[in-house]
Structures are given as C-alpha cells and as structure tokens.
Amino acid sequence: MRLAVLFKFAKVLMISRLRSTRRSIVSRSITSRPILIGLIGIVLFVAALLFGYLTTVFLSSGGAPLTGPVAHQLVVTIFGGVPLFLVGFYFTMGLLWEVNASTEAESTDAINWLPITPGEYVAASALSTGYTYSPLLMVAFGYALPIGILTGNLAGFLVLVPIALLSTSVGSVSVEILRSALASASTAFNKLGGRITVIMRILGIILILLVTQLLFSGVFLIQIISSLVGTAAAASFVPVFWPTLAITKLLQSDFLGSAGFLGLSIALFLLLSYIALSLRAKYWAVTPGAIHFAGAGSVSGPSRLGYLGLSSPSIAMLKREIRSATRRKEVVRLMAIPIIMPIMISFPAIFSPAPSSTSGPAQIDPIFLVIPFLFGIGLGSLFLGMTSIGQEGRRLWNISALPVSANMLVKSKLLFTFLVSSIGLGLGAVVSALLLHASIFVILGFLGLGFVVILAEASLGIAVGSRFPDFSDGPRPRFVTVVGSIIGAVLGIVEMAIMALPLILSLILRTFLSILLPLQFVLALSGAVAGLLAWIAYSMSIKPVESILSELPN
Amino acid sequence: MATFGPAIDVSHLGKVYGPTVALNDVTLSVNTGEVRGLLGPNGSGKSSLMKTIMGLTKPSYGSIQVLGYDVRASPMDIKKIVGYVPESPRLYEFLTATEYLDFIADVRGLPYEQKKERIARFVDALDLEGKQGDMISSYSQGMKQKVAIIGALLHRPRVLLMDEPLNGLDPKSARLVKELIHGFAKEGVSVIFSTHILEIAEAICDKLTILQSGKILAEGTSKDLRENAGLPGSGLEDVFLKLTGTKGVEDIVEALIR
Numbered sequence: 037m038r039l040a041v042l043f044k045f046a047k048v049l050m051i052s053r054l055r056s057t058r059r060s061i062v063s064r065s066i067t068s069r070p071i072l073i074g075l076i077g078i079v080l081f082v083a084a085l086l087f088g089y090l091t092t093v094f095l096s097s098g099g100a101p102l103t104g105p106v107a108h109q110l111v112v113t114i115f116g117g118v119p120l121f122l123v124g125f126y127f128t129m130g131l132l133w134e135v136n137a138s139t140e141a142e143s144t145d146a147i148n149w150l151p152i153t154p155g156e157y158v159a160a161s162a163l164s165t166g167y168t169y170s171p172l173l174m175v176a177f178g179y180a181l182p183i184g185i186l187t188g189n190l191a192g193f194l195v196l197v198p199i200a201l202l203s204t205s206v207g208s209v210s211v212e213i214l215r216s217a218l219a220s221a222s223t224a225f226n227k228l229g230g231r232i233t234v235i236m237r238i239l240g241i242i243l244i245l246l247v248t249q250l251l252f253s254g255v256f257l258i259q260i261i262s263s264l265v266g267t268a269a270a271a272s273f274v275p276v277f278w279p280t281l282a283i284t285k286l287l288q289s290d291f292l293g294s295a296g297f298l299g300l301s302i303a304l305f306l307l308l309s310y311i312a313l314s315l316r317a318k319y320w321a322v323t324p325g326a327i328h329f330a331g332a333g334s335v336s337g338p339s340r341l342g343y344l345g346l347s348s349p350s351i352a353m354l355k356r357e358i359r360s361a362t363r364r365k366e367v368v369r370l371m372a373i374p375i376i377m378p379i380m381i382s383f384p385a386i387f388s389p390a391p392s393s394t395s396g397p398a399q400i401d402p403i404f405l406v407i408p409f410l411f412g413i414g415l416g417s418l419f420l421g422m423t424s425i426g427q428e429g430r431r432l433w434n435i436s437a438l439p440v441s442a443n444m445l446v447k448s449k450l451l452f453t454f455l456v457s458s459i460g461l462g463l464g465a466v467v468s469a470l471l472l473h474a475s476i477f478v479i480l481g482f483l484g485l486g487f488v489v490i491l492a493e494a495s496l497g498i499a500v501g502s503r504f505p506d507f508s509d510g511p512r513p514r515f516v517t518v519v520g521s522i523i524g525a526v527l528g529i530v531e532m533a534i535m536a537l538p539l540i541l542s543l544i545l546r547t548f549l550s551i552l553l554p555l556q557f558v559l560a561l562s563g564a565v566a567g568l569l570a571w572i573a574y575s576m577s578i579k580p581v582e583s584i585l586s587e588l589p590n
Numbered sequence: 591m592a593t594f595g596p597a598i599d600v601s602h603l604g605k606v607y608g609p610t611v612a613l614n615d616v617t618l619s620v621n622t623g624e625v626r627g628l629l630g631p632n633g634s635g636k637s638s639l640m641k642t643i644m645g646l647t648k649p650s651y652g653s654i655q656v657l658g659y660d661v662r663a664s665p666m667d668i669k670k671i672v673g674y675v676p677e678s679p680r681l682y683e684f685l686t687a688t689e690y691l692d693f694i695a696d697v698r699g700l701p702y703e704q705k706k707e708r709i710a711r712f713v714d715a716l717d718l719e720g721k722q723g724d725m726i727s728s729y730s731q732g733m734k735q736k737v738a739i740i741g742a743l744l745h746r747p748r749v750l751l752m753d754e755p756l757n758g759l760d761p762k763s764a765r766l767v768k769e770l771i772h773g774f775a776k777e778g779v780s781v782i783f784s785t786h787i788l789e790i791a792e793a794i795c796d797k798l799t800i801l802q803s804g805k806i807l808a809e810g811t812s813k814d815l816r817e818n819a820g821l822p823g824s825g826l827e828d829v830f831l832k833l834t835g836t837k838g839v840e841d842i843v844e845a846l847i848r
Contacts, residue, residue: 334688334706335688335691335692335695335702335705335706335709336692336696337702338702348696348699349696349697349698349699351696352692352693352696352697353697355693356682356685356693359682359684359685359689360682360684363684363685363725364684429680430680431680431681431682433646433676433679433680434680434681434682436644436645436646437644437646437669437672437674437676438669438694438697438698439666439669439670439697439698440669440697441666586645586646586647586648586665587646587647587648588641588646588647
C-alpha cells in the first residue's frame with residue numbers, strides 16, 4: 037500500500053465532500069482545505085468541554101464533587117454510549133452520503149480508471165469518512181473529558197479515547213462494505229427488474245432515515261445502554277456492542293472482560309477491513325444499471341386520472357414527477373421525508389418508559405396530538421416543495437422547450453407534493469389511532485386540516501424554491517441554495533405558527549379562562565387560515581417560475 | 591396572430607450575459623422551407639442564437655418573430671410549432687425512451703393513436719427498437735441524441751432548430767437525419783441547423799451564416815461565401831478559416847508535435 041497515494045486520495049475525497057456541500061456559505065479558499073473540518077472539530081470540542089462541565093455541575097448537589105451511584109450511572113451512560121453512538125453515526129452518515137449521491141455522478145468517478153488498488157481505495161475512503169465526521173468525535177471527547185475528571189474516572193476516559201477511535205474505524209469500514217454491497221445489490225436488482233429496484237430503493241432509504249432518527253433519539257439510546265448494563269450476556273453476542281462493553285466492563289472493574297471485548301473489537305475491525313477490501317476488489321466500479329421496465333416499451337393509453345378532470349399534459353407532468361421521485365436516487369430521500377415524518381415524530385411517545393400504572397393507555401390531548409403531527413407533515417411538504425424546482429437541474433430545457441406554462445409546472449409540483457405528503461398524513465392517522473389511541477373524531481379533524489396544511493406549506497416551498505433554485509448537477513445535488521433553505525425554513529415555521537394560532541388560542545382560553553371552544557370550530561378556523569396562506573403562496577410562485585422558464589440558467 | 595413573410599425573422603438581436611456579449615446586433619431572415627446552416631468557431635454565439643429564438647433565454651435587445659409570433663409576446667405559441675434539439679441534450683435519464691417520448695407527445699397534446707404510430711415509426715427508423723424500454727441513463731451519447739431528435743420531430747413542427755444534431759450519431763442515422771431535414775424542408779418546414787462539419791453544411795443547407803464573437807461575419811450560399819472570401823473553387827474549410835481569420839494552423843501543429 038502506497039501511503040503517499042492513500043493520503044493524497046483521502047484528501048481528494050475530503051475536498052470533494054467539502055466542495056459539494058458547503059460551497060455557497062463558506063468562501064472557496066476555506067472549503068478547498070480539509071483543515072476546515074479540523075477547525076470545526078476544535079470549536080466543537082471546546083463547546084462540548086463546557087457542556088460536559090455544566091452537566092457535572094448540574095448533577096452535583098451544592099457544589100460537592102459528583103460521586104456515588106449518580107456519578108457511576110452518568111459515567112457508564114456517557115462513556116458506554118460514546119462507542120455505540122459513534123459506530124452508528126459514522127455508518128449512518130456514510131450511508132446517507134451514498135444515498136444522496138446522484139447516479140449520473142457515480143459512474144463518472146475518475147477513480148474508476150486510475151491505477152489505485154482496492155486496499156488503497158478502501159483505506160483512503162474510510163480515512164476520508166473518519167476525518168469528515170471527526171467533529172462529532174471531538175464533541176464526544178470534549179463532553180466526556182470533564183465528566184471523567186470531575187467524577188474521578190480519568191483513567192476510564194483515557195481508555196475511551198482509543199476505543200472511540202476504534203469505533204469510528206469500525207463505522208467507516210462498515211460503510212465501505214455497504215458501498216460495495218450496494219453496487220452488487222444494484223446489479224442483482226437490475227436483473228430482477230426495474231420496479232423491484234425502485235421499491236427496494238425507496239424502502240431502503242425510508243429504513244435508513246428511521247434508523248438515523250432512532251440513533252438520535254436519546255430515550256432509545258439510554259434504553260439500550262441500560263439493558264446492556266443489566267443483561268450483558270445477551271449483548272455479548274452482538275458485535276456492534278463490543279466496543280461499548282469494553283468500556284462498561286472497565287468501569288465495572290472487570291478488567292479481564294474489558295480486555296476480552298477490546299480484543300474482540302479489534303478482531304471485528306480487522307475482519308470488516310478484510311471483507312471491505314475483498315468486496316471492493318470484486319465489485320469495483322459502479323456502472324449505471326440498464327434497468328428495463330416491463331411494459332415501459334409501449335406508449336401509455338388514456339389515464340384514469342382523466343376522470344379527476346386532469347388534462348393529458350397535466351397527467352404527463354404528474355407521471356414524470358412520480359418517476360423522477362421514485363427512480364432518481366438523490367430524489368427518493370426527499371420524497372421519503374414527508375412520508376416517515378409522522379412516525380419519526382411519534383418516536384418520543386413510542387419509546388417513552390411505560391407508565392407504572394396498569395390502568396390502560398392514557399388518552400392524549402387532541403391538540404397536543406394535532407400540532408406536532410401537522411407540523412411534521414407541514415415541514416416535510418415544505419422541504420419537498422422547496423427542492424422541487426431545483427431538482428429539474430440541467431434537464432430544465434426539456435420543459436422550457438415545450439408548451440408548458442408556469443401555472444402547469446407549479447400545479448404538477450404541488451399535486452405531486454400533495455400526493456406524497458398525503459401518504460404521510462394517512463400514516464400519521466394510523467399511528468395516532470393504533471399507538472396513541474386518538475379518537476376517530478380527532479383523526480378526521482386532523483386529516484381535514486392536514487390536507488390544507490400540506491397545500492399551504494408545499495406552495496410556500498415552491499415559492500421559495502423557485503426564487504432560490506440550485507440547478508447545479510454536482511455529485512450531491514442540493515436543489516435549493518443555502519440562503520433559500522434558511523429563508524424557506526424560517527417562513528415555513530412562521531406560516532405554521534400562523535396556521536396554529538386558532539389552536540393555540542383555544543388552548544390558552546381553555547387553560548386560563550376555562551372557555552371551551554368546539555374542536556371542529558378551531559380546526560375549521562385553522563383550515564381557513566391555511567387555505568388563504570396556500571393561495572397567497574401559490575400566487576407568489578408563478579412569477580419566479582415564469583422567469584426560470586424564459587431564461588435558462590447558464 | 592401568425593402572418594406571412596419570412597418564417598424566422600431576427601432583427602438587431604443582442605444577448606448579453608454579464609460582461610459577455612453572446613450576440614451582437616444579429617439580423618437574420620430564414621424563409622419557409624429553407625435550411626439555414628449556422629457555422630462558427632466555439633463560443634461564436636450559435637447556441638445562444640437558437641436558444642433565444644426558441645424562447646429559452648430572453649433577448650437583451652432586438653426582436654424575433656417565428657411564423658409571425660413574437661418571441662417575447664407569444665412564447666407558448668412558438669413552443670407549440672417549433673422542434674428543438676439542443677447541443678448535448680440532457681434528457682430525463684430516469685425515464686425509458688418510450689416514457690420520455692410519451693411524455694413529450696402528451697404535453698404536446700398528440701392523440702393516442704397518432705403518438706403510438708409516430709413513436710413506433712421513429713424508434714424503428716433510428717434503430718432504437720428493443721432498447722426503448724431501458725432507462726435513458728444506460729444509453730450511449732448517440733442513442734440519447736436520437737431520442738432528442740425524435741422528441742423534436744414527434745409533433746411535426748413547422749420550424750426546426752437543431753444545434754449540432756449529428757453529434758455522436760452513427761453513419762446510418764446521420765444520413766437518415768440529413769434526409770429527414772431535406773424532406774421536412776420540402777414540406778415547408780424551416781430549419782436552422784448548426785454544425786462544425788462543413789461538408790455536411792454545404793450538402794444540406796440552402797444558405798449558410800457564419801458567426802464570430804456573436805456577430806454575423808458572412809451570409810449566403812456556399813458560392814456567395816467563396817466569392818466573399820475571394821477563394822472561388824476552394825473547399826469550404828479554407829473559406830471558413832479565411833473568413834474567421836484563423837491563420838497559421840500548420841505552424842501551431844508543428845509546434846505542438848515537436
């Protein structure tokens with residue numbers, strides 16, 4: 037293995053990541069240097085130091101040093117959580133990076149024809165992944181250091197450092213395995229047929245997003261760590277827990293057990309590295325799949341959507357949107373967000389510790405249910421709407437050269453966002469009914485308001501996204517500029533606050549003045565406000581879309 | 591409302607992108623049924639001129655009329671009657687060829703039977719038969735070019751704007767496209783056609799326009815251009831090089847291979 041080539045290649049990969057993600061908010065001179073990541077890491081380390089110190093101070097009573105069972109529990113939870121979190125984080129972030137890559141960019145990767153060995157490729161790519169997400173490692177170290185010192189566990193911290201580094205390596209190398217496996221799976225799916233590939237991709241991305249959300253769910257992570265401390269025997273057979281067990285055993289003064297799990301962790305890393313290298317050697321370059329769709333070789337007949345009053349051009353535009361969203365890897369994730377948002381939002385409720393009483397499930401206040409669900413779906417619709425114009429990319433000429441008006445384009449984007457978000461809304465209704473035991477009355481109200489909220493937020497998203505589109509077709513296209521994303525997010529939240537005003541007012545009246553407004557009335561009022569906002573946002577989106585269609589971006 | 595006169599009438603057209611002048615006071619008139627060849631070095635303004643006529647970019651000044659429709663006032667009317675093939679077309683790679691053409695036909699409002707018959711005929715003629723169910727992402731550059739050409743012809747346009755349409759085509763398909771251009775012109779379709787292959791330009795174009803730095807350098811039949819350059823009987827390449835002021839090619843080559 038040529039070390040000079042390895043480091044040079046790792047640097048190129050890092051620069052590629054920096055430039056494809058931060059180009060419009062940081063000057064080119066800084067983004068072109070990987071040292072930026074190091075600087076971010078240092079800043080986050082200092083911030084985490086302070087936060088870790090404050091945590092210890094907060095938990096210690098009256099300024100006395102933190103000792104006893106509380107200190108032990110804190111150290112075990114934090115130190116034990118760091119390796120598990122790092123493995124999961126590196127793996128998931130690496131995976132998300134892969135998911136966001138455009139298929140067109142993958143096969144044109146210069147690495148496919150350069151004289152680099154599989155070993156160099158795997159090592160450089162893992163190193164690049166490790167360094168790219170190193171600011172999180174710095175946060176973990178910064179947060180754990182004051183806790184280790186102030187609870188008298190500095191030795192534990194010193195052992196945590198190499199174990200955490202080992203965990204990041206395990207996560208990074210696992211991504212390499214997954215990359216090769218994905219290349220292999222793509223080939224296998226292509227042989228199966230087009231639609232299966234598309235469905236597997238959508239399900240895979242939804243699963244990734246759910247796992248990511250679980251990973252960041254503190255309640256879920258603490259539950260795992262608690263179960264590890266209690267029933268270590270079962271966890272011993274799960275390799276991903278070995279680095280965590282190495283540190284928790286040490287903290288329990290089980291030095292032999294700690295050394296054993298440390299050895300197992302190292303062995304795991306070596307095994308994963310070997311598998312990554314072997315798979316990379318076998319499935320080297322990703323070539324765009326020649327996906328064949330059964331029946332896609334014949335033209336379409338009259339669509340049933342025509343019965344809904346949609347014209348033939350409108351149906352064609354809608355079908356194009358659906359195919360783009362389900363077949364373009366970089367777009368599937370956007371579509372998945374409003375669909376899974378209700379499930380993600382209900383995680384805290386689902387993973388909350390079970391109530392000690394056995395008096396049956398508690399009914400949730402309808403207003404507390406409606407607000408987060410609708411806001412979740414609203415945010416998903418806003419996001420999907422905002423990215424909808426930019427995702428046309430350099431293919432925009434296809435639409436510009438056709439007799440397609442701005443109205444028709446905006447309507448097709450709106451209709452598509454509405455359809456996708458409605459799936460999320462339906463899922464939200466099911467989750468509310470089955471897991472959170474909401475009444476049918478509440479669910480129907482929630483659905484009615486939800487449809488208008490989707491229209492309002494999607495229209496706003498299109499209005500902002502068409503003013504700040506990002507048509508660049510980089511390896512990881514963003515579709516909306518950073519400035520546009522910030523403006524859109526702020527306006528989206530403001531719009532949701534305005535739509536929620538009747539609900540909030542009714543809550544205030546009920547709590548402080550004991551005035552009970554009928555829920556139907558409150559929901560209808562919110563719906564009317566949302567409808568008005570949808571119309572305003574829709575009107576605002578026409579002009580910029582007209583401008584885009586008559587002046588193709590250079 | 592469309593009126594009689596030249597099919598394409600460009601008058602004192604200018605297009606400026608920031609500090610770059612893409613088109614500088616261009617005046618051009620293409621008659622009904624005429625095939626006009628656009629020649630010029632890279633960056634001379636050929637693609638900008640076609641995009642501006644198509645309404646894909648706004649003129650900075652001047653006017654454009656296509657079959658009597660003003661490009662600023664009636665862009666939708668123009669898009670309905672014009673077929674356009676851009677240079678290096680970026681198609682919807684996530685669609686199959688049939689899905690792409692089906693989409694184009696539906697947006698252009700072609701009835702089912704007509705679209706079915708036309709797509710089948712073009713796919714067969716351009717040797718895409720058997721591949722039309724594959725995603726365009728798996729196509730070669732030439733196959734993508736064929737799909738783009740079919741997309742521009744499906745609705746039987748009255749005006750064709752083709753920016754280097756023969757790029758990447760195999761000899762049979764290139765010949766077919768050339769014959770198609772001739773055939774459409776005979777039916778009264780006006781064509782603007784840009785190419786770097788001067789023999790093709792001479793063979794299929796009624797008139798040629800040479801652009802350089804966004805300005806029209808010379809215009810007329812190939813015979814007119816030869817006389818203009820003072821090179822009667824010479825090849826079009828020599829005429830082109832003389833008119834565009836390209837000198838000392840041999841010296842440059844010698845320096846490069848040394």
